[in-house]
Amino acid sequence: MDKIKILLVDDHKMIRDGIRASLAGTADISVVEEAASAREALKKIAQHPSIDVVVMDISLGEGEDGISVTKTITEKYQGVNILAMSMHDEETHVIKMLQAGAIGYMLKDQGMSDLVEAIRTVAGGESFFSKDVSELLMSHFVRKKTKPNAKKDMVNLTRREIEVLKKIAEEYTNQEIAEALFISPRTVDTHRRNLILKLNVKNTAGLVKYAISQQLIDM
Template sequence: MESTPIHVVLADDVQLFGKGICFLLERDEELVVDYQASNGKELIAYLRTSKLPDVVLTDLNMPELNGVEATKIIHKEFPDLKIVALTSYNSKPCILNMIHLGVSCFLPKNVKPAEFISAVKEVYHSGFCYSNEVMKLIHDDFMHKGKHVKCDFDKSYLTSRELEVLELICKQFNTSEIADILCISPRAVEGHRNNLLLKTESKNVVGLVTYAVRNNLLNFLN
């Protein structure tokens, strides 16, 4: 008796990588790739107008609409759809943020092909597939009372106040000057600075500036 095929949709802006993933998936007789999107916007458009797949594979860093924002929309409009985050951004904030958003699995792009295929099937059959590393992060997060950190592709990753502080840090203002400009206490400035260091996984102010450059946050600087 033939098993029911598992229908998969993939979203990744790197065409060569995406085609490689499709080739890998379709080598397995249980898996069928219905569509390959090049960004989150195309992915959402497909889901709204076509028969829903069993599993969605999505990268995080994509143009038009990234994987984090696409995941939010998918879970709002198609809450039962299983999502696998497949990305090279496997930092603790990214992993926890995507888990909190409801992804069924988080896989680094350098995962072994056999593990990748097995994870997709496990998500389909069991609803989720978390590695021991991810399970430990979830456990540690719970033990710290769920103080969520977000992935930097999340539009609400940094608060408006944190962005203001980051802007002034990049303009080389010190703590007292930032406090005066924003009409807050120096202690509050230090609190926001510590939050920025935590969220961006930076070790110092240089790391914060590097983060701002890397993530195109300097467009608000005049």
């Protein structure tokens, strides 16, 4: 059985050493690399693109944070899943990490058995949230749903479709979008038609309205 390969990112060596030692006795998990900074994390993931899970601290010291690193990794390495592990249980930290691409979030005061379960779950491409984080998220989405001016649920769009949609909303022409995204005008037109179908709108005005409702452009 192949082991789940882990990159451990935390600016505290004592924590990295403790986690590595605790996971050493787990038959299906292996910490293959560790990093103490954002730059080091990106370097290590580039050297080991076969890593399955990055256990990512949010606060990395010296003004760095795990949120931007998470975004970069999830955009560049499609097969890598991010498990956030932090002392922070504030709603803004959790939401920002999820928006950046993390699919799991647990607090550092959880036990090692919880970390093992979280790693196994996230490695399988499924979400994992510790109990406190789950309750926080539930509260967030309940409040969001009951707001009178809450945004419509985001349709599942690809990253490229979102890029094209933003350019359309910013009044770029097909040719300008093509040049900005290094694709052909014909491909832009295909994306435009697909967006109209996916979002169930009639025309470009409908696309712009949707982009505004999702705050994809600055107003």
